[in-house]
Amino acid sequence: EKVKEEIVELEVEMRDAGSGMRDALQDEIGDLLFAVVNLSRKLTIDPRAALERANEKFTRRFEAVERLAAERGVEVGRASLEELDKLWEEVKRR
Structure with a gap:
């Protein structure tokens, strides 16, 4: 569920991002990666x-x-x- 939430947030940033929004996109990518790592650990996958x-x-x-x-x-x-x-x-x- 958290991964889906982060994907939606990333999609919003991508749609709304202007040239000065690179930091926001980077933050959302980082959040998504963090969520995927947490999901993998929950599934006991390295x-x-x-x-x-x-x-x-x-x-x-x-x-x-x-x-x-x-x-x-x-x-x-x-x-x-x-x-x-x-x-x-x-x-x-x-």
Whole structure:
């Protein structure tokens, strides 16, 4: 429940944020991270281990995106966000 609350607060800040609201956004991101860590502890999941697994999964997927892009003659550094998103979603479905 607390995580949902923090997400809503972050969404409000993102919607209302002007150029001078960076500190408020940073505060809300911090609150959300803190809530997620507390939830993981409540579920007896080591938050550091969970983050490490997420990083490893991201790395594997990104490397797969790079390979898929190369197979299709797409240069990752020059690809649009839309192209990269499509490649990412394709890799996730595998």
